């Protein structure tokens with residue numbers, strides 16, 4: 001199935017929160033993979049079923065050691081675990097110092113994530129720059145989504161990152177703006193900045209800035225999560241993203257046709 005990579009250009013606009021929300025609402029089997037070299041937040045914020053702590057020894061680092069014998073869906077899932085609520089997660093590195101131990105895993109990992117048999121993968125890639133080690137994961141994705149806020153500096157960095165990224169990926173590009181639901185004008189300004197660029201960003205979404213909803217993904221929530229503005233705004237976004245990556249990409253269709261032309265076209 002498909003890999004969707006989420007990342008930011010600068011700062012902390014809410015990539016991890018958005019990844020957790022989309023993962024929780026994803027309409028198919030999905031694995032949330034923490035590929036942020038800055039270190040895992042999920043291990044700190046979230047719990048296993050029943051409120052037990054997550055096993056921080058099981059994740060990308062243990063996968064890196066195990067993958068020396070080969071990488072398969074089974075090996076990936078053996079180093080994943082379940083969050084309270086049921087979402088499967090591959091915990092990221094505990095600290096940036098552990099990234100060195102990942103060696104050349106990012107590239108095969110991205111390919112494997114994009115080809116898992118039983119589900120999609122949402123990769124929280126954290127902040128990305130030109131020399132980020134996790135860039136190969138982004139390059140393997142079917143859909144790359146940059147998360148930003150509607151502030152001038154966030155949008156300026158988004159622009160700069162998109163201009164660079166377009167030379168490194170041939171995935172579909174999307175942008176999620178995290179903004180107060182009432183600040184539609186600010187979000188429109190982001191879209192007009194994108195319109196003025198030559199980079200094709202076809203998929204544009206407004207995710208609610210909602211501290212009440214976000215608190216649930218920070219280990220501090222109480223009340224009805226499903227009634228929050230965060231979840232209400234994320235429901236349609238998640239459905240659209242999942243639908244976008246449900247069909248094989250166009251060039252895979254083309255290749256299938258080239259390999260198996262309709263019967264009438266055989267003979268000669």
Ligand SMILES: Nc1ncnc2c1ncn2[C@@H]1O[C@H](COP(=O)(O)OP(=O)(O)O)[C@@H](O)[C@H]1O
Nearest residue numbers: 012013014015016017178208209210211214218
């Ligand atoms: N949609 C949102 N609405 C309100 N607060 C948010 C939202 N997304 C993230 N936050 C808050 O912002 C902080 C950083 O969020 P996080 O998801 O960790 O960002 P990133 O992964 O980009 O560093 C956290 O305290 C989180 O609760």
Ligand SMILES: [Mg+2]
Nearest residue numbers: 015016041126
């Ligand atoms: Mg994060």
